[in-house]
Amino acid sequence: MRLDLTGQRFGRLVAVEPSDVVGPWRNLTWICKCDCGNTAIVKGSLLKRGATKSCGCLNKEALLEANRTHGMTGTKIRGVWYTMVRRCTDPNVKSYPAYGGRGIRVCDKWMKFAGFYEDMGGTYQKGLTLDRKDNDGDYCKDNCQWTTPKAQANNTRANKILIVKGEELTLAQACEKYGVPYGRTKARLLSGWADEDAIFIPKRGGAGWKTSLLQIRAK
Secondary structure, X not given: OOOOXXXXXXXXXXXXEEOOOOOOOOOOEEEEEEOOOOEEEEEHHHHHHOOOOOOOHHHHHHHHHHHHHOOOOOOXXXXXXXXXXXXXXXXXXXXXXXXXXXXXXXXXXXXXXXXXXXXXXXXXXXXXXXXEOOOOOOEOHHHEEEEOHHHHHOOOOOOOEEEEOOEEEEHHHHHHHHOOOHHHHHHHHHOOOOHHHHHHOOOOOOOOHHHHHHHHHOO
């Protein structure tokens, strides 16, 4: 049964009414009014947990403050931190549903760049990416490490295993072996496509798309 959150305050947000929008995990969402005047659609579970407290303005203010104080604006590691915080806290960011939208949080210390840099700055090298050891865990010192993009993509703890022509492959391995775009294939799988369909059906509207689609669905 849906809990009635109407009129309740969660940080800067006040729940106005249920939303008709249903997220990828079919969680119930609420239309919320932010103190800054904007509106946002947020999962009720995130409101109750305190994981989302504004329309994104709170995060923007923190980032602006960090820009004024840490002296590392424009550096690669600062960019990693900035992206991490936004995708976990700002419902307007495209990648939010896969991070903040499913409950992934940034620990309190890392909400400020100085805290993040204290824990991770000493081991950072150009070209590395921030990898969570547990893909369902939060961003914090104990759950994060620096790794190469390829190693991160092939991390079986954080990557879907596909069965393609009887062979078990990570998503990254399958895309590399069959020469298909990683982003497009991942999006198809998240939309519910079968493993081999996601790999072998050409781009919609491209050469052979209709023929391939009919052949695969006829099997």
